[in-house]
Amino acid sequence: MVAFEAVTKQFGGRGGKPxxxxxxGVDFAVPRGAITGIIGRSGAxxxxxxxxxxxxxxxxxxxxxVDGVEVGGLSETDLRGLRRQVGMIFQHFNLLxxxxxxxxxxxxxxxxxxxxxxxxxxxxxxxDLVGLGDKAxxxxxxxxxxxxxxxxxxxxxxxxxxxxxxxxxxxxLDPETTQSILQLLKRINGELGLTVLLITHExxxxxxxxxxxxxxxxxxxxxxxxxxxxxxxxxHDTTKALLSSSLGVKLPEWVRSGLQPQPLxxxxxxxxxxxxxxxxxxxxxxxLVSEIGTDVNIMAGTIDEIAGEPYGSLVVSYPSDAAxxxxxxxxxxxxxxxxxxxxxxx
Amino acid sequence: MSAEMLFTLLWKAxxxxxxxxxxxxxxxxxxxxxxxxxxxxSGRGELFPAPTVNRIIGLIVNAARSTxxxxxxxxxxxxxxxxxxxxxxxxxxxxxxxxxxxxxxxxLVESAIREIDKGLIEAARAMGATPFQIxxxxxxxxxxxxxxxxxxxxxxxxxxxxxxxxxxGGGGLGDLGIRYGYQRxxxxxxxxxxxxxIVLVQAVQSIGDRxxxxxxxxxxxx
Numbered sequence: 205m206v207a208f209e210a211v212t213k214q215f216g217g218r219g220g221k222p223x224x225x226x227x228x229g230v231d232f233a234v235p236r237g238a239i240t241g242i243i244g245r246s247g248a249x250x251x252x253x254x255x256x257x258x259x260x261x262x263x264x265x266x267x268x269x270v271d272g273v274e275v276g277g278l279s280e281t282d283l284r285g286l287r288r289q290v291g292m293i294f295q296h297f298n299l300l301x302x303x304x305x306x307x308x309x310x311x312x313x314x315x316x317x318x319x320x321x322x323x324x325x326x327x328x329x330x331x332d333l334v335g336l337g338d339k340a341x342x343x344x345x346x347x348x349x350x351x352x353x354x355x356x357x358x359x360x361x362x363x364x365x366x367x368x369x370x371x372x373x374x375x376x377l378d379p380e381t382t383q384s385i386l387q388l389l390k391r392i393n394g395e396l397g398l399t400v401l402l403i404t405h406e407x408x409x410x411x412x413x414x415x416x417x418x419x420x421x422x423x424x425x426x427x428x429x430x431x432x433x434x435x436x437x438x439x440h441d442t443t444k445a446l447l448s449s450s451l452g453v454k455l456p457e458w459v460r461s462g463l464q465p466q467p468l469x470x471x472x473x474x475x476x477x478x479x480x481x482x483x484x485x486x487x488x489x490x491x492l493v494s495e496i497g498t499d500v501n502i503m504a505g506t507i508d509e510i511a512g513e514p515y516g517s518l519v520v521s522y523p524s525d526a527a528x529x530x531x532x533x534x535x536x537x538x539x540x541x542x543x544x545x546x547x548x549x550x
Numbered sequence: 551m552s553a554e555m556l557f558t559l560l561w562k563a564x565x566x567x568x569x570x571x572x573x574x575x576x577x578x579x580x581x582x583x584x585x586x587x588x589x590x591x592s593g594r595g596e597l598f599p600a601p602t603v604n605r606i607i608g609l610i611v612n613a614a615r616s617t618x619x620x621x622x623x624x625x626x627x628x629x630x631x632x633x634x635x636x637x638x639x640x641x642x643x644x645x646x647x648x649x650x651x652x653x654x655x656x657x658l659v660e661s662a663i664r665e666i667d668k669g670l671i672e673a674a675r676a677m678g679a680t681p682f683q684i685x686x687x688x689x690x691x692x693x694x695x696x697x698x699x700x701x702x703x704x705x706x707x708x709x710x711x712x713x714x715x716x717x718x719g720g721g722g723l724g725d726l727g728i729r730y731g732y733q734r735x736x737x738x739x740x741x742x743x744x745x746x747x748i749v750l751v752q753a754v755q756s757i758g759d760r761x762x763x764x765x766x767x768x769x770x771x772x
Binding site for chain 1: 673680
């Protein structure tokens with residue numbers, strides 16, 4: 205649906221001076237009909253990426269292709285045509301304070317030149333879809349944050365877009381409202397078959413609704429794939445850092461600061477075990493203890509759901525002498541458990 | 551001076567003031583509005599990017615605003631004569647008043663529009679709006695309360711300026727106060743003129759406030 209091909213974007217840098225590089229050779233494809241998340245810290249380039257899709261920013265080099273059309277090559281007029289087929293929602297909603305919920309949703313239709321009667325027929329069902337049928341005549345100042353974002357979503361859907369861009373749409377909302385907005389997006393994705401591309405710095409958002417994810421750091425995509433794979437087996441440090449707070453495998457500071465990269469004689473090894481798919485339902489912890497011996501200490505753990513699949517993560521420590529390590533390795537090979545050595549402690 | 555005579559003079563002067571302020575206010579705002587919109591939207595990377603023209607118009611506006619009004623009145627007498635056929639009288643006074651209103655109102659319009667959250671412009675662009683649609687459907691409606699306040703402020707300033715056009719025989723309340731109250735030592739006339747002006751300004755201000763509040767949907771108080 206959307207393809208980034210070797211896209212770079214620089215800002216500023218007039219008169220021969222190099223500017224700030226927001227995107228540095230980004231290759232990424234957004235699958236049609238799915239919900240795809242781009243996650244990164246602030247300043248990583250994710251806002252720039254989403255703005256390239258509807259031409260709010262222009263790439264310095266490379267191509268951004270939306271539904272077979274290269275965005276950078278469009279005239280202003282064609283670009284406006286494209287934008288009418290791409291809805292967008294924003295962190296701060298960006299509703300017009302002078303218009304009611306109804307009239308805010310009507311705005312893109314007015315812009316597209318639709319007549320008043322057709323607009324009336326269109327807006328009512330949209331407000332019903334987002335659950336605001338009774339708030340048509342309320343002004344944004346009279347609505348809660350979640351309701352404002354629902355108006356934003358209805359407005360983004362007004363022109364029947366094929367693609368919905370979400371720019372940190374839940375970052376200004378409390379956790380409960382965030383969940384309700386995410387469920388709404390998920391429902392819309394399912395009911396309307398709309399492709400959703402969202403950017404966020406919250407792992408929670410990606411974990412809840414995105415089937416695919418890309419991790420961006422300093423203008424580069426450092427990791428991309430199915431959300432479940434990326435979350436269960438993160439490879440890149442940025443991903444791990446972003447994940448640690450969300451997946452509950454964050455170790456206490458006193459444990460983490462004591463971790464050494466090399467084994468210490470008579471010390472212990474700290475291992476993260478990941479359970480998913482088959483292994484998520486088996487009583488493997490009990491077996492691990494009986495295989496290795498009783499000297500297994502559980503340091504941290506979580507059981508969760510990622511993109512609808514069960515997932516568990518457990519951090520354990522046990523003595524790092526050769527015999528134990530060998531028994532453990534045999535056990536992991538036998539059961540197909542995914543493991544990651546976090547470090548060693550004395 | 552008899553009360554009757556004072557009333558007659560006041561009535562006439564009041565009519566002249568309202569005429570000058572009204573016509574100059576309407577004309578000046580009509581010309582100032584598009585200039586203000588242009589100033590607010592023609593910077594680099596904005597809706598109608600024309601940074602050089604923007605800077606030139608900005609300079610002209612500043613120059614016009616820094617010219618003392620009484621000097622402006624006499625300096626443009628040839629132009630006034632060209633427009634109205636005369637350089638004295640109430641109609642002639644409307645010309646410099648209008649010219650003083652344009653840059654004043656334009657700057658107020660500019661700041662009213664610049665106050666609007668840039669996110670709204672981005673949202674409208676993302677909907678596929680043309681720059682003109684953005685001005686017409688987003689900027690002007692969103693700035694409406696501020697624009698009404700700007701118009702109110704302009705009218706109040708105009709009432710003050712109109713006191714100075716006695717210099718070219720424009721008449722009006724200020725002129726009455728100077729000629730009778732000051733030059734003929736009639737403090738009662740001066741006092742009455744001042745009181746009438748205070749009431750007039752109060753009335754304009756509170757009507758403006760009320761209309762602006764009616765259009766302001768930015769808080770829950772409505």
